[in-house]
Amino acid sequence: MESMRVAVVKVYLALLLALFIGGPMLGGQKAMAQAPAASASQADRLATLEKQASDNAVAIAAAQTSGDNAWMLVSAALVLMMSGPGLALFYGGLVRKKNVLGTMMQTFAMMAVITVLWAVVLYSLAFGEGNAFIGGFHNMFLHGVGLAPDVKYAATIPLQTFMVYQLMFAIITPALITGAFAERMKFSSMLVFLVLWSLFIYAPMAHMVWGKGGFLNAALGGRIPCLDFAGGTVVHVTSGVSALVTALYLGKRVGYPKEAMPPHSVVLSFIGACLLWVGWFGFNAGSALAAGTLATSAFVATHFGAAAAAVGWIAAEWIRQKKASALGAISGAVAGLVAITPAAGFVTPISALWIGLFAGVFCYFMVVKVKAWFGYDDSLDAFGVHGAGGTLGAILTGFFANSAINPIFGKDKPTGLFEGNAHQVLNQAAGVALAWTISIVGTLVILFLVDKVMGLRVSVDDERDGLDLSQHGEEGYDWAH
Amino acid sequence: MQKIEAVIQPSKLDQVKDALVEIGVDGMTILEARGHGRQKGHTEVYRGREYSVDLLPKVKLEVVVTDEMLDRAVNAIIAAARTGTIGDGKIFISKIDEAIRIRNDQRGEIAL
Numbered sequence: 001m002e003s004m005r006v007a008v009v010k011v012y013l014a015l016l017l018a019l020f021i022g023g024p025m026l027g028g029q030k031a032m033a034q035a036p037a038a039s040a041s042q043a044d045r046l047a048t049l050e051k052q053a054s055d056n057a058v059a060i061a062a063a064q065t066s067g068d069n070a071w072m073l074v075s076a077a078l079v080l081m082m083s084g085p086g087l088a089l090f091y092g093g094l095v096r097k098k099n100v101l102g103t104m105m106q107t108f109a110m111m112a113v114i115t116v117l118w119a120v121v122l123y124s125l126a127f128g129e130g131n132a133f134i135g136g137f138h139n140m141f142l143h144g145v146g147l148a149p150d151v152k153y154a155a156t157i158p159l160q161t162f163m164v165y166q167l168m169f170a171i172i173t174p175a176l177i178t179g180a181f182a183e184r185m186k187f188s189s190m191l192v193f194l195v196l197w198s199l200f201i202y203a204p205m206a207h208m209v210w211g212k213g214g215f216l217n218a219a220l221g222g223r224i225p226c227l228d229f230a231g232g233t234v235v236h237v238t239s240g241v242s243a244l245v246t247a248l249y250l251g252k253r254v255g256y257p258k259e260a261m262p263p264h265s266v267v268l269s270f271i272g273a274c275l276l277w278v279g280w281f282g283f284n285a286g287s288a289l290a291a292g293t294l295a296t297s298a299f300v301a302t303h304f305g306a307a308a309a310a311v312g313w314i315a316a317e318w319i320r321q322k323k324a325s326a327l328g329a330i331s332g333a334v335a336g337l338v339a340i341t342p343a344a345g346f347v348t349p350i351s352a353l354w355i356g357l358f359a360g361v362f363c364y365f366m367v368v369k370v371k372a373w374f375g376y377d378d379s380l381d382a383f384g385v386h387g388a389g390g391t392l393g394a395i396l397t398g399f400f401a402n403s404a405i406n407p408i409f410g411k412d413k414p415t416g417l418f419e420g421n422a423h424q425v426l427n428q429a430a431g432v433a434l435a436w437t438i439s440i441v442g443t444l445v446i447l448f449l450v451d452k453v454m455g456l457r458v459s460v461d462d463e464r465d466g467l468d469l470s471q472h473g474e475e476g477y478d479w480a481h
Numbered sequence: 482m483q484k485i486e487a488v489i490q491p492s493k494l495d496q497v498k499d500a501l502v503e504i505g506v507d508g509m510t511i512l513e514a515r516g517h518g519r520q521k522g523h524t525e526v527y528r529g530r531e532y533s534v535d536l537l538p539k540v541k542l543e544v545v546v547t548d549e550m551l552d553r554a555v556n557a558i559i560a561a562a563r564t565g566t567i568g569d570g571k572i573f574i575s576k577i578d579e580a581i582r583i584r585n586d587q588r589g590e591i592a593l
Contacts, residue, residue: 262527
């Protein structure tokens with residue numbers, strides 16, 4: 001009798017709890033209608049309670065999904081905004097007037113072409129089942145990518161949400177590379193080059209870091225767990241290093257460095273950079289794949305990283321050049337955002353400030369000094385900001401990652417060097433080294449092939465006329481009307 | 482008929498315009514120009530690269546006046562545009578062969 005009483009009391013308390021949570025959601029009346037009548041038998045009452053509990057579990061899951069899915073869809077939109085118009089404006093303002101549309105078109109073309117490619121085969125290669133290095137073809141044409149969650153990737157949101165969110169990353173990554181070959185690549189060759197790049201460099205990298213069974217996947221038991229919360233290696237190192245390779249292969253712009261080629265509109269770049277900063281909340285905080293506290297951590301870290309880096313770049317510039325420039329300030333912020341990308345969901349807010357500060361100063365010197373030393377024409381500093389910033393950020397993640405923010409290796413298991421796991425820095429370096437290698441080798445091969453088949457650079461005349469006219473038959477600005 | 486071309490500082494445009502209108506010169510053409518005489522330019526810096534900018538923003542006024550009006554117009558411009566520092570600008574005067582009003586084909590001084 002005693003244990004029966006305890007059981008009934010427990011069931012009764014559970015019912016009360018369920019009514020408080022489930023009642024308002026299901027409609028008070030309905031919950032009341034489910035309340036057991038005084039004359040019903042014990043078994044009937046238990047059956048009713050079990051159904052109530054199960055209904056409530058479904059409702060709670062639906063509420064969780066609704067919150068997570070809402071955030072993830074917004075994040076996907078924010079990341080797309082980073083490409084268009086964020087990056088398009090940022091890059092567009094930095095080139096000469098005669099190339100503004102051509103530059104924006106390169107990013108926009110990615111928004112269109114990569115989307116189609118993603119649906120057809122690229123998603124499958126990046127996130128489908130495969131081996132440690134690449135996915136497969138099972139999800140071609142998004143077969144199997146429905147509205148039910150994939151528990152391994154994101155348990156509370158439809159797989160299609162996950163797919164479309166990741167698509168936005170696949171769009172912006174090749175778009176970043178366009179900064180290195182600005183003002184001199186044929187539109188047709190650029191399309192072929194970046195499609196091949198996405199297939200042979202982005203897909204394997206994304207799979208290794210984020211895909212099931214990925215070689216570097218820290219969350220899903222990769223052989224070398226590399227901490228990359230939102231794509232420091234997958235997006236920034238690959239694009240930045242590939243950018244450098246492309247800049248070297250293509251050669252300098254006609255007239256560089258003697259001819260003056262200042263940005264034609266720092267105003268456009270400013271607007272683009274601010275859109276990038278805001279959009280990056282979707283890029284980093286959205287990589288929590290849910291609307292919970294990890295998203296908060298990543299959001300805060302992202303913002304702090306950007307701000308500290310802007311301060312760092314401004315300080316370095318002010319000291320060295322006597323003035324703080326608008327272009328420098330926004331470039332610093334972008335550098336910080338790049339560096340915090342791999343770290344966003346692993347570090348404390350104050351660590352994010354440090355990472356940002358280092359990145360701001362480091363990237364300043366990469367862009368202002370190192371580029372001049374080596375003399376390469378990385379027109380829009382894709383390597384100086386993304387390649388260098390991403391590499392620095394990935395390594396620093398190994399230092400600052402903390403299980404209190406994200407117990408990715410297990411609760412209270414030291415994650416980064418300052419927490420006691422020095423080995424992680426080596427793992428980070430390994431991931432970065434792999435990204436560098438794939439990027440260099442892959443990009444060289446693809447560039448060589450595309451060059452032989454269709455040529456990469458525009459003709460000297462077309463370069464002088466500008467891409468807007470020569471590639472697209474348009475003028476960016478027509479003040480005469 | 483005489484053509485007056487005056488290259489002046491952009492900040493002096495309103496004063497010069499008003500001075501000309503005040504003495505009865507209504508028609509003029511204003512162009513945004515870049516240039517320099519003995520005035521030095523400035524240096525701009527973008528991501529560590531220095532660009533020396535010699536071509537400074539200027540405004541060019543073109544007015545065509547009758548021979549009788551010429552001296553008064555020139556003096557009005559000078560009085561309004563002068564600051565006494567390098568960069569004030571220059572005035573050039575040339576003879577005009579013909580002036581035509583497009584609307585009604587009037588020719589000569591009456592078209593001014």
